[in-house]
Amino acid sequence: MKDKMDERLDQLFAAARNEGLAIPLADDFFETRLLARIKEQRESAQPWYAAAWRLLPAFAAVAAMVTVCTLSFNPSRSSDMFAAITGGQDEVVGMSILTGE
């Protein structure tokens, strides 16, 4: 059921519809100004590779982070071949003792 406020709203909508709008349809220069803006945008537009250099700091930061992570989390490799081989064998021997194999 419509209340008084609904009726008033409908009246306001009807009045606004009927009154019409002040629209400058006679503006002959609208298209000219629009095309000028489009041409300006077209000229200022850059291909993606022209802006690629702006990503250089980001690439450098990623490379630095990868380097730091690699150095921090990977154990340093021994230059002594015998120590490297026996180090690996210690683990195998320990495992055999624990599992009884």
Add this chain to the structure above:
Amino acid sequence: MASAADNEPSDESLVSAACAGDDEAFTQLVARHKGRVFRLAARFSRNSLELDDISQDVFIKAYEKLSTFRNDAPFEHWLVRVAVRVCHDALRSRKHEKNHLPLDEHGPELRDRGEEARSEAREAREILAFALERLKPDERLVITLLELEQLTVRETAAVTGWSEANVKVRGFRARQALKRVLEKYDER
């Protein structure tokens, strides 16, 4: 005998030409449809400068997206969808300006105009504009399309990209919000 209208290129052929870089074809499209865009943009503009800005933004957006136009619907329908989106963006971008718009604002001006015995229709439009300014962008968009542009729920859903159920709910809420604003306006 062929009439002048028969000789005019169709919207679809103008779109194809414009996509191929023919600026003259795009100018023809603008001249053909600017009236519809102006009428819609005027519902959301506060002055002629803003109207011009929004209308230009609509056609620039249309130019950028022209290659996405498919011939499965008339060009005007597609353009109206672009226009609605640009108008919605314009409403949202100025939302922060009027987040706490006091109800007293414009009040004296309206009273003065009333004293000047302006026409009833004009006063009604001003009261409505005053109330619409206080709605959220979504509410204003949906109430304008449904009540002022007199689109159906289905058409409103098509141009906004919302579901029909969503349009109905938003329309109802917008109407309730509008009633609350008018009640407060009357209490002053």
